[in-house]
Amino acid sequence: MRVSFASSIAATCAAVLVLPASPAAPAAASVFPTAAALPPAPDLPGATQSLPLVPLGTATRAPGGARAGEQGLTRRDVRPFSLVGVVWDDPTVPLHGTVQVRTRATGDGAWSDWQDVETHNEDHGADPDSAEGSARALRGSTAPLWVGDSDGVEIRVRGAELLPAGLRLELVDPGEDPADGPEAAAPRIRGAVAPAAAGATGANDRLAPYGQAWIPALSKEETEITFRTTPGQEAVQSAAAQPYIGPRPKIITRKGWGADERIRETGFVYTKTIKTAFVHHSATGNNYTCSQAPSVLRSIYRYHVKSSGWRDIGYNFAVDKCGNIYEGRAGGVAKPVRGAHTLGFNNDSTGIAVLGTFTSTNPPAAVLTAVARLTAWKLGLHGVNPKGTAYLVSGGGNLYKKGTKVRFNTIAGHRDGFATECPGGRLYDKLGTARTSSANYQGRS
Known part of the structure; x- marks a missing residue:
């Protein structure tokens, strides 16, 4: 479990405590696919798991002749995360369709109902003619969805038109909360500052x-x-x-x-x-x-x-x-x-x-x-x-x-x-x- 802030709703702090992400559940304890093949979580305050989506079911013909279908992932164990989103290769290509996920809570192991992920995120971002807006690293993306502490996921992406290439599920672990509480009178500087x-x-x-x-x-x-x-x-x-x-x-x-x-x-x-x-x-x-x-x-x-x-x-x-x-x-x-x-x-x-x-x-x-x-x-x-x-x-x-x-x-x-x-x-x-x-x-x- 992550270190929570003090009970005050305005809780803040003055230094960051870096802790490794919690290990994934043992593969033998689950009937779902696991994240065992993923690289180990880095020793950073937060981490991202990026999982490529695969076809689900049979593709069908969409209006206008484009092929539509369904991509996603069946239920599986993953390393702990709290936020989900979907990205794809070309930021100029919109995702016309629906994205739904359900997740398993780390506390009681209960699976959520299907939740919608907002697909129209191209309205955010840097202006096209700026250095940031023309960066080669840019991807198309949905809005992110906060799901709370989770260690299992299932996702389906249904397209009314041809789905963008390179669809990937992003599972974000925010890492530990800063360690010092809001009452710390002075900042604690630990060693050299980056x-x-x-x-x-x-x-x-x-x-x-x-x-x-x-x-x-x-x-x-x-x-x-x-x-x-x-x-x-x-x-x-x-x-x-x-x-x-x-x-x-x-x-x-x-x-x-x-x-x-x-x-x-x-x-x-x-x-x-x-x-x-x-x-x-x-x-x-x-x-x-x-x-x-x-x-x-x-x-x-x-x-x-x-x-x-x-x-x-x-x-x-x-x-x-x-x-x-x-x-x-x-x-x-x-x-x-x-x-x-x-x-x-x-x-x-x-x-x-x-x-x-x-x-x-x-x-x-x-x-x-x-x-x-x-x-x-x-x-x-x-x-x-x-x-x-x-x-x-x-x-x-x-x-x-x-x-x-x-x-x-x-x-x-x-x-x-x-x-x-x-x-x-x-x-x-x-x-x-x-x-x-x-x-x-x-x-x-």
């Missing part, structure tokens, strides 16, 4: 002590003082008579949620400014506790980097269902880090992912409060009114051709820039409330 970890932590050096697991909240007055004395804010200050900026919320850092800085690409990529905040849902399901949110984040991070081929986690920020805010892509929470969250509109924007699925489930009030507080601060750093609008230029997508100038609300939903259900109808319908609250936090009437 350059990537030092870089990610140092990007927030003006906001919190080195190695801190969270960036502390500030009052509005304290935030305005910090804003006035921060280099690089002169242009924003001259554009407004007063700094309309909300109080800085508490933000759990990458150190706090246990990001393994060794797996991402080194360095950071920035855009010019932030004009719009795009709100997403992670589509990973709602079956997690808030103490598990760091594990969910580590899983998404590993899936984005190791399975999908992105340089880092795609989102700039994440919010769990208890309203805790997390640093996403590395580079500094106060800086205009370019993410890979809204394909075609990653320039001059920031991406906020609410952990969960809100197609038919209402987001908790704590989520809307967190989104409002975060945007009041983040947009305020760039002189942006949360109730206003801004223009962004499309980098290419299925709603707007490359080069199209598009007007967005400054707090927009993912579906505003791409034909997708994200962030789910129930969350999207609440964005008006978030805009009003965010403007109020900034001190706007």
Whole structure:
């Protein structure tokens, strides 16, 4: 079992304890195929098992003459994991069909019902003309699904058209939670610090002590003082008579949620400014506790980097269902880090992912409060009114051709820039409330 966070829903920590993954169940104890042929799990905080899918049943003719069929894996034992997804070779080829999985819990050995995996994930990712968007390592991918501690899996992929080549099941183990609790007064530095970890932590050096697991909240007055004395804010200050900026919320850092800085690409990529905040849902399901949110984040991070081929986690920020805010892509929470969250509109924007699925489930009030507080601060750093609008230029997508100038609300939903259900109808319908609250936090009437 993984080390859980303290009972506080806002639990964070200051150092990472690396433990090996638990061994798979002995082959003799199961009637299902085992993972014995897989290479041993690496001694890292997290691991990914990648299993090629095979044909199931008999292929049939689909409308239009293309061959459709079913691929998957029958029930089998695998090493422990908590998140699943499916990837394929060509990121430009969509998966038209359904993906369903069922998993076996490590605690009681019970198998879940079939669960749907969201197949439309091509709306996330880096812009096509960016270095990240044209990387050779990119793969097509479904959204990831959080299933909790599991050691058995079965999957079926049914296509209405020809299935993409190279379908693989990705099983992600998020690794152990960071060891130190949120009450640790000072970071514990154990030996030499890896350059990537030092870089990610140092990007927030003006906001919190080195190695801190969270960036502390500030009052509005304290935030305005910090804003006035921060280099690089002169242009924003001259554009407004007063700094309309909300109080800085508490933000759990990458150190706090246990990001393994060794797996991402080194360095950071920035855009010019932030004009719009795009709100997403992670589509990973709602079956997690808030103490598990760091594990969910580590899983998404590993899936984005190791399975999908992105340089880092795609989102700039994440919010769990208890309203805790997390640093996403590395580079500094106060800086205009370019993410890979809204394909075609990653320039001059920031991406906020609410952990969960809100197609038919209402987001908790704590989520809307967190989104409002975060945007009041983040947009305020760039002189942006949360109730206003801004223009962004499309980098290419299925709603707007490359080069199209598009007007967005400054707090927009993912579906505003791409034909997708994200962030789910129930969350999207609440964005008006978030805009009003965010403007109020900034001190706007």
